[in-house]
Amino acid sequence: MTRSRMRLANESWESILTAHAALMKRFAAEPIWDEVSMREYDVLYTLSKHEGPMRPFELGRGVLLSQPALSRLVERLVERGLVERTPDPEDGRGRRLGLTSAGREAQRAVGGRHAVDVAHALADVLTDEEMRQLGAIGRKLAGGKAPVQRSSEEAVL
Amino acid sequence: MTRSRMRLANESWESILTAHAALMKRFAAEPIWDEVSMREYDVLYTLSKHEGPMRPFELGRGVLLSQPALSRLVERLVERGLVERTPDPEDGRGRRLGLTSAGREAQRAVGGRHAVDVAHALADVLTDEEMRQLGAIGRKLAGGKAPVQRSSEEAVL
DNA sequence: TTAAGGTAGATGCAAACGCATCAACTTCGA
DNA sequence: TCGAAGTTGATGCGTTTGCATCTACCTTAA
Numbered sequence: 001m002t003r004s005r006m007r008l009a010n011e012s013w014e015s016i017l018t019a020h021a022a023l024m025k026r027f028a029a030e031p032i033w034d035e036v037s038m039r040e041y042d043v044l045y046t047l048s049k050h051e052g053p054m055r056p057f058e059l060g061r062g063v064l065l066s067q068p069a070l071s072r073l074v075e076r077l078v079e080r081g082l083v084e085r086t087p088d089p090e091d092g093r094g095r096r097l098g099l100t101s102a103g104r105e106a107q108r109a110v111g112g113r114h115a116v117d118v119a120h121a122l123a124d125v126l127t128d129e130e131m132r133q134l135g136a137i138g139r140k141l142a143g144g145k146a147p148v149q150r151s152s153e154e155a156v157l
Numbered sequence: 158m159t160r161s162r163m164r165l166a167n168e169s170w171e172s173i174l175t176a177h178a179a180l181m182k183r184f185a186a187e188p189i190w191d192e193v194s195m196r197e198y199d200v201l202y203t204l205s206k207h208e209g210p211m212r213p214f215e216l217g218r219g220v221l222l223s224q225p226a227l228s229r230l231v232e233r234l235v236e237r238g239l240v241e242r243t244p245d246p247e248d249g250r251g252r253r254l255g256l257t258s259a260g261r262e263a264q265r266a267v268g269g270r271h272a273v274d275v276a277h278a279l280a281d282v283l284t285d286e287e288m289r290q291l292g293a294i295g296r297k298l299a300g301g302k303a304p305v306q307r308s309s310e311e312a313v314l
Numbered sequence: 315t316t317a318a319g320g321t322a323g324a325t326g327c328a329a330a331c332g333c334a335t336c337a338a339c340t341t342c343g344a
Numbered sequence: 345t346c347g348a349a350g351t352t353g354a355t356g357c358g359t360t361t362g363c364a365t366c367t368a369c370c371t372t373a374a
Contacts, residue, residue, distance in 0.1 A: 001280055009279035010272050012288040013180075015295030020177050021221040022299045023170075039360095057322065064178040069361050071324060076360095093322040093369045115167050122166035123158055125297050131169040133290045138172030140282050142179045196330095213353065226331050228354060233330095250339045250352040 023121050032113045035106055036082070039065070041114070043073060044082065044099065044107040053096035055088070082106055180278050189270045192263055193239070196222065198271070200230060201239065201256065201264040210253035212245070239263055 028038055036044060046062045047054055060070050074097060077083040082103035088094035099107065122131060185195055193201060203219045204211055217227050231254060234240040239260035245251035256264065279288060 001276060005280055005285065006272065006276040008285060008288045008292075009276040009283075012283075012292035012295065013275045013279055015292040015299070016173065016177070017295075018219060019295040019298035020173070021219060024221055025218075055322085061182075062175060062178060064181055066362050067323075068325075068363080072360075075324090088322095091322080091370075093367095095323070115163065118170045119158060119163040119166040122170055122298070123162055125300075126166075126294060128162065128165060130290075130294050130297070131165045133287075134294050135165075135169035135172045137283060137287050137291050138169065138174075138176040140287070141176035141279070142172070143282075214351085223332050224353070225333080225355080229330075232354090245352095248340075248352080250337095252353070 026121060027114065027117055030114070030117050032110055032117075036110055039063075039073065040077060040082075041107070041110050043070075043077065044103055045111060047083065047097060047099050048104060048107045048111075053086075053098040055094050056097060059097060077103070183278060184271065184274055187271070187274050189267055189274075193267055196220075196230065197234060197239075198264070198267050200227075200234065201260055202268060204240065204254060204256050205261060205264045205268075210243075210255040212251055213254060216254060234260070 024038075033041070042063055043059065046059055050058075056070065056074065057067075059074075060067055063070060065073065074083060074085065078085050081100055084098045084100050084103075086096050088096050122134075126134070181195075190198070199220055200216065203216055207215075213227065213231065214224075216231075217224055220227060222230065231240060231242065235242050238257055241255045241257050241260075243253050245253045279291075283291070
């Protein structure tokens with residue numbers, strides 16, 4: 001990889017990190033996170049997008065939390081009646097997570113308001129074409145291949 | 158705003174959120190965060206980019222942390238000799254933050270290795286043109302205008 | 315069949331976080 | 345000029361997080 005290409009990659013990553021932080025702060029400041037926090041909403045939203053029950057480790061891939069933190073966050077949501085957690089009949093180790101009707105309702109209520117804020121934050125400064133580009137780039141990055149073994153030093157372990 | 162434009166904005170935001178989470182997890186898994194954690198590095202990096210000393214509240218804009226959390230994180234970095242914190246002569250409330258030479262060295266060491274990982278994560282799946290687009294979009298989003306008063310309901314408060 | 319190794323999720327515990335609040339200082343209008 | 349309001353950064357405190365570890369279950373191969 002050329003030096004300039006490496007620099008380009010790092011500059012664009014920094015740019016997106018800065019934008020991410022700025023927008024997250026802006027969204028967090030909105031007065032819509034009373035019933036569920038942003039992180040809790042993230043979990044409810046991910047569950048709502050998923051057909052049928054979801055395994056905790058699948059959920060973990062989409063959420064920026066450690067496995068124990070997610071386990072406990074889910075537990076709190078269960079206690080609050082927003083998420084249902086049952087044993088997985090096909091895998092004795094696993095659990096199946098799903099929204100309760102109260103959880104679905106909470107997700108829809110908060111989600112509706114949040115979507116308006118998101119739409120303003122992006123659509124007010126980006127063209128349709130830019131939003132399409134952003135979506136396409138995001139999908140490429142998220143689906144990007146896993147890191148590879150790079151050094152023989154690690155390979156021997 | 159049309160419904161389809163609102164949907165486009167939300168889809169692209171979700172796409173970038175997913176990519177952000179996936180990449181952050183990938184970077185976090187790299188074995189380079191022994192001396193400084195990712196959040197600490199974020200602070201060191203932001204300070205390193207800044208000409209001269211920096212005010213904590215400026216630093217806070219770029220870092221996704223609450224003001225008290227940042228205040229304490231900085232305090233830990235000061236105790237570890239990576240950051241220098243002195244009173245601001247021009248504003249009695251303020252502080253001036255700067256990297257010590259050890260802090261600059263730590264930032265460079267970790268930053269060099271991290272930059273390689275970042276470069277691979279992006280450049281392996283994006284074209285130069287896409288990286289340029291991402292950078293431009295990020296800058297537009299980060300510089301985006303502050304949220305406006307939207308409803309008369311809030312305006313009366 | 316069974317023991318070794320791998321994976322999913324939960325738990326103990328110290329560290330870190332966010333909210334509310336405070337103290338110190340600056341700014342601004344009367 | 346002086347008091348009220350705003351801003352900056354720190355601190356008390358309850359909650360949440362991550363790391364290490366544990367249990368339970370699945371998978372694989374001898």
